[in-house]
Amino acid sequence: ATAVTPMQAEAASAWKKQQAMYAYRTFMNQSQIPWTSWSFAPASQVEFATADINKDGIKELILRWSYASHAEGWDRIYTYRNGKVKSLGEFTSVTISKNKNYFTNYYMGTGGSLNYFYRLKKNGKKECLVKYQTSDVPPTNAKGSVVKKHNKTFGRDVYYYGMKVNGKRVSYKKCMKKVRSLEKKSRTLSLTYHKNTMENVGRYL
Secondary structure (H helix, E strand, C coil): CCCCCCCHHHHHHHHHHHHHHHHHHHHHHHHEEEEEECCCEEHHHHHEEHHHCCCCCCEEEEEEEECCCCCCCCCEEEEECEEEEEEEECCCCCECCCCCEEEEEEEEECCCEEEEEEECCCCCEEEEEEEEEEEECCCCCCCCCCCEECCCCCCCCCCEEEECCCCECCCCHHHHHHHHHHHHCCEEECCEEEEHHHHHHHHHH
């Protein structure tokens, strides 16, 4: 087999980047964007940003719909894989690490929260690194251990439960150790969102 030269590899990478941006532009030109299995977002209300989350050279498309309900979630992330724009799922509030390959999703409900740490793999699929829940009162029907801890952010005791690392149920101690290792020296990526206009789509995608 003929070896691929660095110049050919660079050209192929540049072509894929162009194809991804073209696919994102086409996606944003829809009149409505599917937001959940039961709702659509008017495309004119959706803002967009881009970031190379998994550092593979191809940027992801990040959307924010500020008019969404809390249940619907405000953020969405799309990847470009195998010639198609693919959704990574539904997110409430996303934060992306600038220097580490992970992003978080945080859902705050009445009297509790859901906390997720995800990694976007090179194959374009996300994996859940950490998951845990909190509650202001002792949770009912909680599987695994329930730990009461004082939360400095909330200024009160909260109950932690549903702790998982890499899909496996773990103790509170092991869960928080993993969280600390991810957050250590991590810097939050500051995203610049643009209104979904023809001019902005042409300029930033």
